[in-house]
Amino acid sequence: MNVIAPPPAPVVDRIALLHQIERKLLWLSAWMVHNANHIRPNRDGLKVGGHQASCASVISIMTALYFEIARPSDRIAVKPHAGPVFHAMNYLFGRQNVAKMAGLRQLGGVQPYPSRVKDGGEVDFSTGSVGLGVAMTTFSALMADYARLHDLARPDIAPGRHIAIAGDAELDEGNIYEALLEGWKHDVRNVWWVIDYNRQSLDSVVPDRLFGRIEGLFRDMGWNVVTIKYGRKLEAAFTRPGGEALRRWIDDCPNSLYSALAFQGGAAWRAALLAELGRTGGVRAILDPLSDDELAALMTNLGGNDIETLIDAVRAADAEGDQPTCFIAYTVKGMGLPFAGHKDNHAGMMTPEQMETFRGAMRIRPGHEWDRWEGLESSETELQHFLATCRFATPLTPEGRALRAPLVPVPALLPAPKATGRKMSTQGGFGEILAELGRGQGDYKELAAHIVTTSPDVTVSTNLGPWVNRRGIFDRHTRNDVFRDAKLASAQRWGMSPRGQHVELGIAEQNLFLLLGAAGLSHALTGARLLPVGTVYDPFVNRGLDALIYACYQDARFLLVSTPSGITLAPEGGQHQSVNTPLIGMAADRLASFEPTHVDELAILLRHAFAHMQAPDGSAVWLRLSTRQLSQPDRVLDPAAVIAGAHWVVPPAPGARIALGYQGPVAEEAVAAFAELATEEPGAGLLAITSPDRLHAGWLAAARARRGGDRAACSHSETLLAPRARDAALVTVLDGHPATHAWLGAVRGQRVVPLGPDHFGQAGDIPDLYHEYGMDTDAILDACAQALLG
Ligand SMILES: Cc1ncc(C[n+]2csc(CCOP(=O)(O)OP(=O)(O)O)c2C)c(N)n1
Ligand SMILES: [Mg+2]
Numbered sequence: 001m002n003v004i005a006p007p008p009a010p011v012v013d014r015i016a017l018l019h020q021i022e023r024k025l026l027w028l029s030a031w032m033v034h035n036a037n038h039i040r041p042n043r044d045g046l047k048v049g050g051h052q053a054s055c056a057s058v059i060s061i062m063t064a065l066y067f068e069i070a071r072p073s074d075r076i077a078v079k080p081h082a083g084p085v086f087h088a089m090n091y092l093f094g095r096q097n098v099a100k101m102a103g104l105r106q107l108g109g110v111q112p113y114p115s116r117v118k119d120g121g122e123v124d125f126s127t128g129s130v131g132l133g134v135a136m137t138t139f140s141a142l143m144a145d146y147a148r149l150h151d152l153a154r155p156d157i158a159p160g161r162h163i164a165i166a167g168d169a170e171l172d173e174g175n176i177y178e179a180l181l182e183g184w185k186h187d188v189r190n191v192w193w194v195i196d197y198n199r200q201s202l203d204s205v206v207p208d209r210l211f212g213r214i215e216g217l218f219r220d221m222g223w224n225v226v227t228i229k230y231g232r233k234l235e236a237a238f239t240r241p242g243g244e245a246l247r248r249w250i251d252d253c254p255n256s257l258y259s260a261l262a263f264q265g266g267a268a269w270r271a272a273l274l275a276e277l278g279r280t281g282g283v284r285a286i287l288d289p290l291s292d293d294e295l296a297a298l299m300t301n302l303g304g305n306d307i308e309t310l311i312d313a314v315r316a317a318d319a320e321g322d323q324p325t326c327f328i329a330y331t332v333k334g335m336g337l338p339f340a341g342h343k344d345n346h347a348g349m350m351t352p353e354q355m356e357t358f359r360g361a362m363r364i365r366p367g368h369e370w371d372r373w374e375g376l377e378s379s380e381t382e383l384q385h386f387l388a389t390c391r392f393a394t395p396l397t398p399e400g401r402a403l404r405a406p407l408v409p410v411p412a413l414l415p416a417p418k419a420t421g422r423k424m425s426t427q428g429g430f431g432e433i434l435a436e437l438g439r440g441q442g443d444y445k446e447l448a449a450h451i452v453t454t455s456p457d458v459t460v461s462t463n464l465g466p467w468v469n470r471r472g473i474f475d476r477h478t479r480n481d482v483f484r485d486a487k488l489a490s491a492q493r494w495g496m497s498p499r500g501q502h503v504e505l506g507i508a509e510q511n512l513f514l515l516l517g518a519a520g521l522s523h524a525l526t527g528a529r530l531l532p533v534g535t536v537y538d539p540f541v542n543r544g545l546d547a548l549i550y551a552c553y554q555d556a557r558f559l560l561v562s563t564p565s566g567i568t569l570a571p572e573g574g575q576h577q578s579v580n581t582p583l584i585g586m587a588a589d590r591l592a593s594f595e596p597t598h599v600d601e602l603a604i605l606l607r608h609a610f611a612h613m614q615a616p617d618g619s620a621v622w623l624r625l626s627t628r629q630l631s632q633p634d635r636v637l638d639p640a641a642v643i644a645g646a647h648w649v650v651p652p653a654p655g656a657r658i659a660l661g662y663q664g665p666v667a668e669e670a671v672a673a674f675a676e677l678a679t680e681e682p683g684a685g686l687l688a689i690t691s692p693d694r695l696h697a698g699w700l701a702a703a704r705a706r707r708g709g710d711r712a713a714c715s716h717s718e719t720l721l722a723p724r725a726r727d728a729a730l731v732t733v734l735d736g737h738p739a740t741h742a743w744l745g746a747v748r749g750q751r752v753v754p755l756g757p758d759h760f761g762q763a764g765d766i767p768d769l770y771h772e773y774g775m776d777t778d779a780i781l782d783a784c785a786q787a788l789l790g
Helices: 014-039 052-057 059-069 082-093 098-102 131-150 168-172 172-187 210-220 232-238 242-254 254-262 267-276 283-287 290-300 307-320 354-362 380-389 426-438 441-452 465-471 509-519 538-553 580-587 599-610 639-644 664-680 692-707 717-719 766-771 777-789
Strands: 075-078 161-167 191-197 224-228 325-330 451-456 501-503 531-536 559-562 593-595 622-623 646-650 658-663 684-687 729-734 751-755
Touching: 014 052, 014 059, 014 082, 014 098, 014 307, 014 354, 014 380, 052 059, 052 082, 059 082, 059 161, 059 191, 059 307, 075 082, 075 131, 082 098, 082 161, 098 290, 131 172, 131 191, 131 509, 131 538, 161 168, 161 465, 168 191, 172 210, 172 509, 210 224, 210 325, 210 717, 224 307, 232 242, 232 307, 232 559, 242 267, 242 283, 242 580, 254 267, 254 290, 267 283, 267 307, 426 441, 426 451, 426 465, 426 599, 441 451, 451 465, 451 509, 465 501, 465 729, 501 509, 509 531, 509 538, 531 538, 538 559, 538 580, 538 622, 559 599, 580 593, 580 622, 593 692, 599 622, 599 639, 639 646, 639 692, 658 777, 664 684, 664 729, 664 777, 684 729, 692 717, 729 777, 751 777, 766 777
Parallel strands: 075 161, 161 191, 191 325, 224 325, 451 501, 451 531, 531 559, 559 622, 593 622, 658 684, 658 729, 729 751
Antiparallel strands: 646 684
8 A cells, every 4th residue: 555645734725726726727728729720820721629628627637636636656647638738737847838838739749639759758648549548557557566566666766656537438448348357357556547527528428327337337346436526615505405406406417408508507507497496495595696607606516627625535535545446526528618518519619709708717918828827816936836835746756757777688699499300380489488588597587587478368379378387477466376286287387476477367458458558668657677578369469459559659668479370370260360460560650560480580589579679769579470380490590681571591693583582481382382483493582571561661761861861771671672683573472461562562663473361361271271362382383473474
């Protein structure tokens, strides 16, 4: 459990100061959007956009959290559409500047949605694809515990909470429930989800009673649920005669009617209330003395818009300890703005006229829109002093919130199995190398200590079993392996303890990628350099794809091993056979993708992965592997060529008319075809392609460098293909979509005939399927003949 620092001594006007901060955040966030849309010149006529209503909705929640509750060591995911509020908050703390805010949604300005990479180190988690940032906090909390329990976290930083400020519609995303279940299994602690419950999404008002269900779900998963429904004014009214009837009326009011009345204002509230409660004793005494504006303020005095109520509720939960807690904070979307409560307000924006009225109410003089203290009652000195007393004002470290961790040395060679003369698959080789690393001996000790593996219920079938047997399963609590204790035979020894190094997940693949994302940011979030390795069946990368891209977008560093892959998974059929994954590997940014064919290539690439994951200009890495066993060649490879994406197995003779390229387990068919081809075309070359992704990236980079004036720049693919004649042909084959290789023809204007499945697979054996999908030796030879004929 965290030791909670006592709250700062209540200062008489602390609340008054917080109200001023709220006003400032409301103004700045609305102005940022207004400036981007109405003040800044628009060169292309495209709508710039922004979310004034989403920002307004969450002002009090963010003020309470950042200016009263949060500690610097807390890690916070901010609801995507509250990006401007987040930047305004940092501006008040002196960590953001006007130029960036004025450039909202412009090149070089702040991003629409908080981005770790683009907005800088103040952002703990990028958000934008709703639901993912929220769930991410579950896994970052788990990995923070992991780092601490393995003595890897920075000792000078106290453990913090992992907090998501979430839109209510984010809870429509299935990944939320996957994360809740997984979090429950792992007994995750110190997670808070604060839900901005404005009962509105983008299109509409959410169904009534939905949150009754959701509340139950949270409780079932072991969460504390704190509902923050009414503010102080309403609570006071409820205590008066007739107050209970008023409460019941609001409780029963359909969300859509409540929203409509919030938009219409005081007169409409009065009419609706009097029609139903006019005869109820005491109600008129509550309503009649109030002006229309006062009545509207009373009726929209919800807990999530009432800072005192929020602070009391959150503080009370804070004192409870480390149980995961969901705060359902009732709010009005667009609170304080002219379109408050209107169901269409998601992308709504104040007109210039409305903005002028709003400016007047905020007391902002023209030309002073960005001034920090403009329009506030307190003096600059008072406000500065107040800000300095906020816990969150203290920087987490002198270097900022993004921590740095020392590099883990990676030995020059990994312990590769002696494969020559054996038949082996790349998946088998991967399992053997990890098992050997798992001994943690000699030079590999430190590397092994920083590896953390994980898998969504495919640990054994992706060959991680031997590693897990050596390093154990991570659990916050020590749990025995019942089968082992009972001396029942099993190849798996799965004792669980806080020192274990494998995080076993349920099948949900989005959780795998969220965990890899969190573990892959551990150096920045906890100061612990982890080398996360996640295994999954290749086709099911698609199932977690959004979370994979989300992890890469944040520059998380991890190794994804997807295996088995392709139609080579023959008898498993079309749902298990991946066709598109090599193309995903090429198109995914901050993810270097490889498909080694032989175990010697794998050993080079696995070593490269551990180094590349740590390099400042590195990235996450993806290895696509196979279970097909191939004869292993006896040869010496140039690691640089394997890493750059291809190497000649048989170099082409100068001026050769044709070459054959293969990637992955179809090598066997390609080599057989090549033997025949070489009898007729003695100069033909045989190319082993290890990474279309790196080849393609290198090609683009060289072209960019040449355009930038570096005339000598030349990519690996250009160098490789240079010895061949201008009109030479290249036949390629992989167990993946043939478009993966088709672009190679553009490198030197040479013809490419790419082979590979371009339809869903089906069950069969390898000979039948390779024949059916045009990848067997005959098909390759036919393609060679076609290529030679032009
Ligand atoms: C995965 C995903 N789907 C769709 C969207 C488009 N979108 C942006 S905001 C939004 C509704 C969000 O509603 P809510 O979370 O309640 O936010 P708030 O009401 O606070 O604006 C949608 C559908 C998105 N950003 N991400
Ligand atoms: Mg909402």
